[in-house]
Amino acid sequence: MKIVVVGGGPAGSTAARFLAPHFDVVLIQDKKWTKPCGGGTKTTLFDEFDIDKKLIKNKFSFFEIKFKKNSINLDIKDDNLSIVFRDEFDEYLRNKAKQNGAKIIYDKLIDIKNNTAILKKQSIKFDILIAADGVNSITRKLMNLPEVPKVLTHYALINKQIKKPIFYFDRIYGGNFYAWEFPHLNKTHIGSDASTFQNFINHLNIKTSNKGYFIPSWNKNIKIQQNNIYFVGDSAAQVMPLTFEGIHYAIESAKILANSIINNLNYQKEWNKKFLFHFKIMKLLENTMKQKILREIMLFSFKSKFIQNFSVKLWLKS
Numbered sequence: 001m002k003i004v005v006v007g008g009g010p011a012g013s014t015a016a017r018f019l020a021p022h023f024d025v026v027l028i029q030d031k032k033w034t035k036p037c038g039g040g041t042k043t044t045l046f047d048e049f050d051i052d053k054k055l056i057k058n059k060f061s062f063f064e065i066k067f068k069k070n071s072i073n074l075d076i077k078d079d080n081l082s083i084v085f086r087d088e089f090d091e092y093l094r095n096k097a098k099q100n101g102a103k104i105i106y107d108k109l110i111d112i113k114n115n116t117a118i119l120k121k122q123s124i125k126f127d128i129l130i131a132a133d134g135v136n137s138i139t140r141k142l143m144n145l146p147e148v149p150k151v152l153t154h155y156a157l158i159n160k161q162i163k164k165p166i167f168y169f170d171r172i173y174g175g176n177f178y179a180w181e182f183p184h185l186n187k188t189h190i191g192s193d194a195s196t197f198q199n200f201i202n203h204l205n206i207k208t209s210n211k212g213y214f215i216p217s218w219n220k221n222i223k224i225q226q227n228n229i230y231f232v233g234d235s236a237a238q239v240m241p242l243t244f245e246g247i248h249y250a251i252e253s254a255k256i257l258a259n260s261i262i263n264n265l266n267y268q269k270e271w272n273k274k275f276l277f278h279f280k281i282m283k284l285l286e287n288t289m290k291q292k293i294l295r296e297i298m299l300f301s302f303k304s305k306f307i308q309n310f311s312v313k314l315w316l317k318s
């Protein structure tokens with residue numbers, strides 16, 4: 001059976017890696033680039049998916065939450081948060097797929113007709129196509145499926161060194177979500193909801209040009225399969241509500257998808273078994289944070305050690 005995987009980010013590379021020992025797998029990636037991303041992910045991911053820890057640029061046991069005049073140091077224990085650089089991380093994952101037998105082609109999918117993936121330079125017939133082509137998925141458009149709901153972020157890499165990740169929860173900086181500063185070796189990755197980015201950089205007292213990119217906003221109604229076409233990662237909006245972590249969930253979801261194809265299981269049901277409950281709870285919290293009063297109550301509750309420990313457990317669980 002021939003499987004074409006479109007998109008060699010964390011989702012596509014992982015799907016190709018686990019499917020390649022069983023099927024004839026081709027992984028299509030349009031370009032070598034640095035996917036806009038803070039690169040923050042749970043350190044447990046590296047052992048869980050046999051990913052080389054040499055890719056970790058920074059590791060943290062604490063991060064800081066700021067709102068109003070409060071600053072809370074959250075103990076996430078044992079270096080549980082790691083930062084990767086997405087250009088080398090994605091390339092490493094593509095090489096893992098290659099080592100398992102996937103063929104990597106650098107080309108761009110432009111159309112799909114009669115179970116054939118039409119690329120700029122060639123066409124490939126498939127039995128199954130996996131669309132791991134990110135938040136702006138061309139496959140969704142070609143299949144006439146609605147785009148995934150998404151939030152526009154603005155981000156920048158600035159010349160500043162900080163010791164731990166900082167999350168800013170004041171609406172003036174983070175909008176309905178949060179603004180962030182993530183250490184990237186001797187630089188800092190900053191970003192926020194596009195509408196509040198200027199306020200945020202004014203607050204940090206820096207001048208920088210920014211770029212924009214979308215993060216998917218998950219809901220339970222997003223279609224993740226249409227006949228022999230499967231969606232995974234950002235193209236399926238599999239990004240954790242509220243925290244907006246996508247790397248871990250793209251990789252885990254891709255493994256679920258690969259297992260579902262190998263064992264002839266229902267992908268949506270398998271995904272729901274693992275993630276639906278947790279994603280629904282986090283969506284509820286995300287919606288709560290959009291309401292001014294409830295947001296303040298939630299943030300003030302973070303002063304409690306009990307709430308801190310509970311949140312860390314909830315975060316580490318998946």
Ligand SMILES: Cc1cc2nc3c(=O)[nH]c(=O)nc-3n(C[C@H](O)[C@H](O)[C@H](O)COP(=O)(O)OP(=O)(O)OC[C@H]3O[C@@H](n4cnc5c(N)ncnc54)[C@H](O)[C@@H]3O)c2cc1C
Nearest residue numbers: 007009010011030037038039040109134233234245246247
């Ligand atoms: C500003 C910002 C900061 C973020 N920070 C974090 C963070 O700190 N931690 C975290 O966990 N998540 C973060 N995310 C989310 C995270 O980046 C994504 O959820 C994650 O990259 C999803 O992986 P993916 O493989 O599904 O998609 P992608 O990483 O987007 O990979 C899709 C790949 O498909 C390729 N592609 C697209 N179209 C085609 C085509 N037609 N033909 C061939 N190839 C194609 C693209 O080039 C791309 O490399 C952030 C997102 C943004 C925008």
